[in-house]
Amino acid sequence: MSRPLLKPLLILALASLAAMVLSVGTGSVSVAPGQVLAVLLGEGSNLEQTLVLELRLPRTLSAFATGGLLAVAGALMQVLLRNPLADPYVLGLSGGAAVGALLAMLAGLGGLIVSGSAFAGALLATLMVFGLAHGTGSWTPSRLLLTGVVVAAGWGAVITLMLAISPAQRLPGMLYWLMGDVSYARSPWPALGLLFLVCLLVLPLGRSLNVLARGPMQAAALGVAVRPLEWTIYILASLLTATAVTMAGSIGFVGLVVPHMLRLVLGNDQRLILPACALAGGTLLVLADTLARVVIAPEQLPVGVITALLGVPTFLYLLYRSR
Amino acid sequence: MNPLRAKELVIDIPGRGDGQPLNFSVEPGQMWGVLGPNGAGKTTLLHTLAGLRVPRHGAVHLGEQSLTELRRRRISQHLGLVFQERQDGFPATVLETALIGRHPWLSPWQMESGDDERLARQALEQLDVGHLSDRLVNTLSGGERQRVAIATVLTQAPDIWLLDEPSNHLDLHHQVSVLELLTDQARGGRSVFMCLHDLNLAARWCDHLLLLYPNGDVCWGPAERMLVPTALERLYGQKLITVEADGAPVFVPVRS
C-alpha cells in the first residue's frame, strides 16, 4: 500500500517545485531563467539577488505555506463533517481568526499574541458553527452551510466595524483581512514548519480519519475514539486556519477546491489526501499569486480575488451536484 | 471467547418508562434473534450492547469487564456491528470499505498489508460481492451494499456479531446464505445477536430469542420456549396461524 501512496505525492511534489520555479522566475521585472538559477546558486547582480531572494522567494514560500495550510484545514473539516462543501472560509473560521487577530492588533499587541488571538477566534468560530448547526438533530448539509454562511457574514460585519473605528494609519494594510493577500506576508518559515508537522501528525491519524469519514457511529464501532479524534481535528483545523489568516488574511475556497479535485483523482484515503492537499494547495496558491502579481502589473491584485473566481463556480457545482 | 452480558440493563428510549431490566448472557456458539414491532427499541438495544449508547441503568459486560472500562479499540477487537443505516459522505470502493474492518487490528503507523487485503477479498468472495471490489459503494444496489457491510464485519473477525436487520434488501437466496454464514460463525465458537423483522427467519435460524414489546416489557430464552403464538400475536398486535414445515413452526398472518 505504501508504493501507490508515494507516486502521486512525488508527482505533486514535482508540480509544486515547478510552480515555485515559475513563480520565482516571473515578475513585473523580467529576470532570465538562467539568471534566476545563477542567483539561486549564489551569483547574479545585486538587484537580481534582491528581486529573487528577498522579494520573490519569501513571497512564493508564503503563498505555498498559506495554500497548503488552507487545503489541509479544508480537507480535515470535510472529514469531520462528512461534507465536501466544508471550507474554513465558507464556514467562517477565517473570519473568526481575522477578528481575533484584529482585536489583538487594535489592543496594540503584536507577534505571538496576535497569532494566539487569531487561533482563539478560529476555535470560537468552529465551535459556534458546529454547536449551532448540530443543534438537537444531526448535521444536514444545508443546515451546516446556512449556519456557516451566516456566521461568516457576521464576522465580515465585525471586521468592517473594526476597520471603521481603527486608527487611520492601520487602515490601508488592513483590508486584506477581508480579501486575502500574500503581499504583506513576512517570514514563511513558521507556517511551513507547521504545515510539515501537521502532515507528519496526520499520517498516524489517517486511517482513523478514513473510518471517521464513514460516520461517528461506524467509526466508534471500529474502535475509533471518536470524541478525542474530533477534538483533535477541530483544534488542528483552527490552528491551520489561524496561521494562514495571520499570514495572508482571509483567502477563500482553497480548502474547498483542492481537496475536491484531489478526491476525484486519488480517492479518499486521508493518508494520501492530506499530504497531497498540502502540496496541491500550496501549488495552487503559488500559481494564483503569480497571476495576481503580473496580470495587471504594476497594479497588484489580492490573491483572494483569484481563488474566489476559481472557488465560487466549484462550490456552486458541488452544491448543485449534491442534491 | 467472551460472553456478552446485559446486567440490570435498561435502555434509554426518551419518553418511555424503564420497563423490565434486561439480564441475559450471549454465550459463544449461540445465535440470538431480537423480535419486536417497529419502534420497540431494537436498534437502540443493539447500539447499547455495542457501547455506542449510554444505558439508562445497568451495564453491558464483555466477559468480566464493563464496556465503559474498555477502550473502544479493545471493544472493537471483540465486537462487530452491522448497521442498518450507513453514511457514504465520500465515495469509496468496495475493497476499501471492506478493508476498514482491519482498523481495530492495526497500529496507527501500520499500513494495511497484503494479508489484510487477502482477508478483505476473501470476505467479499464469501458474501458474493468479490467481483465488485473496484466499484464505488454508492453505485451499488441496496442488497449489494448490505452484503459489503457484512463482509466488512467478516473482515473485522469479531467474537461477537451484532447485526441490525441483516436480511434487509437481500433477495431470498442471499438471505439464506447470509444466515448460513452467521450459523457457521456461531458453530466456530463465536456468538451472533441480531435484530430481525422476519419472524420466520428468526424461528428457523435462531436458538435464542428476545421479544421486545413497545411498552418496555421484554422476555427472552431458548427459541422453542419463546415461539408461543399468543405471545407473538401480542408482540405484533397481529393474529397468526401456525403451521409446521420441515420440523419447524411457520407463522402466517391472518387476513382480516
Add this chain to the structure above:
Amino acid sequence: MPNALRTLTSTVTAALTLWPAPVLAGPVCATDDTGTEVCLAQPASRIAALSPGATELVWAAGAGDKVVAVVSFSDYPDAAKEVTSVGSHTRMDLERLMQLQPDLVIGWVTGNPPEQLEALAELGLPVFSIEPRTFEAVSHTIERLATLAGTEADGFAEAGRFRQGIAGLEREYRDAEPVPVFYQVWDEPLMTVNNEHLIGKVITLCGGVNVFGDLDRLVPRISPEAVIGANPEAILAGGMGEENRHWLTRWEAFPGIEATTQDNLYFIPPSLVQRPTPRLLEGSRLFCQKLDEARGKR
C-alpha cells in the same frame, strides 16, 4: 541655479575635507513623521514617492528631476505623469520598485501598508515617512525633503513662500466675520472633515466655522439630515473630477439650509485642497474668496 549651487557646495566640501573621496556632499539627516531619523551618506539622487502628495512635495522641494518611481494618481505636476508607476499606494509592486534602485523612499504614514514599508526598510532602503497635518508641516516637510535631496536652495525658498502665503491669509482673515461652513469631501457616502484635518484648518484660516469640526474622526461619515440640522451658511464641495455640479445641486432640494437660500454652494477643485502640498495655498485663497463672497451676500 540649484545645480550650480550644489556643484559649488560640493567643491567647497571636497576642498575642505581631508579624504579624497568622490562624495558630492556629506551625510544628510532628517527626522520623519514617525520619529525615525533617516541619514543618507550623500543626498538622494533616485527618489521613490509612494503617494501622490509625496510626489508633489518632492517636486516642491526642487527634486522633481530625481523622482524615479511614483504610484497611481500621481498627476501633478505634469512631469510626474511621465515617471514609472509602481502600482497603487495600498499594494505596491515592490519588485518594480527595487528594479528602479531608489536611494530614498518617501512613504505615507497613513496611506502605505506598514508591512510593505517595513519590507523596504529591511531590504536596506532608507524610508522617510511623511504625514503633514498642518500648514507648518507642509513647509517643514518640503524643507526636510530638500535637505535629503540636496536641493536646499529651491526647497527652502518654496517652503518659505508657502509659509508666508499662509501667514498672509491668517493676518487677513484673523478678524473676519465667522461663516458656518460645511465642507463635503465625498458624496456617497456623505463625508466631511473635522478641525484636525488640514481642510478643517483651511476653513478656520479663512474665518469659517466648520459645522462638523468637533467630530472625533478625521473624515467622518454623516447623514444629509445632520447637514440640514447644522444649517451651514456655505457649502463647499470637492468632487471626483474638476467639475461635479451634482454634488452641490443635491442641496438645492433643501431650501431650509441657509447656504441654499443664499446660493452659497461653491465648488473647490479637490486637487487644490485635498493634498497637503503647496497647491494648498492656492486652494486656501480660493476658499477664503468663496467665504468672502458668502459674507458679501448678507
